[in-house]
Amino acid sequence: MTERLAELNVPDRLLLGPGPSNVHPRVYRAMMTPVIGYLDPQFIQLLDDTQRPLRSVFRTENEMTMPISGTGTAGMEAAIYNIVEPGDAVIVCQNGFFGTRMVDMAKRCDAEVTLVEADWGRIIEPEQVKAALKSVGRQVKVVMIVHAETSTGILQPLEEISRIVHEEGALLLVDAVTSLSGCELLVDDWNIDVCFSGTQKCLSAPPGMAPITFSQPAMDIVMNRKEPVRSWYFDVSMLRKYFVGDQGTRVYHHTPPMTMLYALREGLRVVVEEGLEARITRHKRNADALHAGFAVMGIEIHAQEGYRLPSLTTARVPEGIDDDELRAGLLNEHNIEVGRGIAELQGKVLRIGLMGYNSTEANVLTLLYALETQLLNQGFQLDKGAGVSAATTHYDKTR
């Protein structure tokens, strides 16, 4: 047998990166709820009890709204794999890391993928989508786009694109992993057909489930496929029989992660109590305060102005500053995690998340102070205290 393991001893970090973000204390408490069976009447009640507020937070009436038993990427896989069949023409909007991932998944479904591209840090323009839909030369089944690009900090407007997509008879599939409950997202009003998210961002639960919702037109496609979904685990035509029921009974598909469901339910409960509008306003206010601090510190924001995600900010690493050293200083001296840039933004940006429970005045001020300290350590020129002061001024003005 192996040697005995030491007791778990994990530092309590302030998680201001791209996610996971810190878990709400009430969510931790809810996770102590005893695990019960997947067909226990009390558990079935709890499923319904979780799906209702999930619909509210997605702002949808879609019956097929449920959590997928995996992390956010599992939600992406469930969304794409259920809609796409081999040979389908699909359009993927690619202006960041997660768009690239959607391309990879669509290709694994043997779709014919047309790209709509923008620089990492800029939005996709509606005209680009329109032109792509025309250029394909046959019916496009679905257009995929990221609402909140965690790799670039872009918040993508969707209303006009949705109008164009539906005019051309296609569906709209949206990655809302970093936006759900952190910024405006109106699944029904914007006519989004498939939308997925994760628990570990603005919902302030641990990673492990992926909320997802399918419109009726999307479900019509799911239920009338020519061949089965390539994934068994994520096959929504079967999951439906458990989460919605089949002629009044619930049919076992797989054992859902009860504890994660309890966590999601409590996370949603906190959102409902705060109110979705108030929560979105809070995210915006704290992001604005952070950005005000950055402005006076001479730190540039990478994402296109006017389209900046409140839950995740990409801050350009100033010239002459060592990115690895900066993040290590934040982690080791201040116990703060921020994210590094990925792929083509590696070394060029910091990714700073203010999500859910973590979107607070205290965290903005703490981060600005720590960042200032680390930048000064590396010889960067700034007025000590100016960033924090700019943030507090913003708070005073908006109190």
Next chain:
Amino acid sequence: MTERLAELNVPDRLLLGPGPSNVHPRVYRAMMTPVIGYLDPQFIQLLDDTQRPLRSVFRTENEMTMPISGTGTAGMEAAIYNIVEPGDAVIVCQNGFFGTRMVDMAKRCDAEVTLVEADWGRIIEPEQVKAALKSVGRQVKVVMIVHAETSTGILQPLEEISRIVHEEGALLLVDAVTSLSGCELLVDDWNIDVCFSGTQKCLSAPPGMAPITFSQPAMDIVMNRKEPVRSWYFDVSMLRKYFVGDQGTRVYHHTPPMTMLYALREGLRVVVEEGLEARITRHKRNADALHAGFAVMGIEIHAQEGYRLPSLTTARVPEGIDDDELRAGLLNEHNIEVGRGIAELQGKVLRIGLMGYNSTEANVLTLLYALETQLLNQGFQLDKGAGVSAATTHYDKTR
């Protein structure tokens, strides 16, 4: 917005069904450990720290031993999808519900599936596998089999089958969801190439992760596929870069469910402290006591004699007894969950789990007493107290 949600209020059941089983209290406590980032050096350390005891419990030296971010079925999907490519000849042993599921998954990978069948409740004989391997007429890539069939209560011997499979140049893929740490399972000694399990059975953690291990020959296949794995989320060639590393660095794939990893680690820690041999002996002793009780109560065990799974017993519902009423009585009057038969065994058997933390003298006696009470309620003839007494006699003899 939706109405406010009530506080979570879930009954504390005794879970003696096919899983989930009750979670060890230490595992619940470990789940309160703060979530940290997926590239935090402390988290990477923790991954290694979890993979080591996982290898011990699987009794393997396989480098590629890790938890999949999903429930047991996700482990099955990861196992099959990584090995199988379109057009491959595969053999699936089908003598229960989970064998059927493997067939469905293999077909979604466009494999050519040959079945080896046995009645639900009987083992697969090595000669059947040998004959099937000969009959296919070309190289078979992999033979899939369930070690512990949760639907039938069968414990499948694997050594001789493994010898035959490898003689014919095929790989052996094993579902050990209900056996890992509850009965003998020797991945290396038995030459198993891919083996997967779940956290919610004998490991006494909540559902949500699927331990899996790949032998070097299996990894050679994974790393040299002609086309990408059909699943992106479960693609082990990419997961490897995170869980084992790529030239010394860990490459982000998806955000793992930290809290579930803490749970798995603590579950493994408890196993290591008890000792794997002692744990297996405990499972056997409690199953034997249960079976001794059933014998005197006139309750037949459905699974073939000599091949009965200690962690899950299929008890035949006696003639004249209403299965639904029996289980409802256990749940509502005794707060005990047992499982119902599924598919062709529906209404014919109860499925009784004694897994991990739940495999105790107290639970055996409690269940026998409750079952006796419910059977008497339905007018079944038995000597009151005889079942409990037979179990205590077994305990006395083996103390």
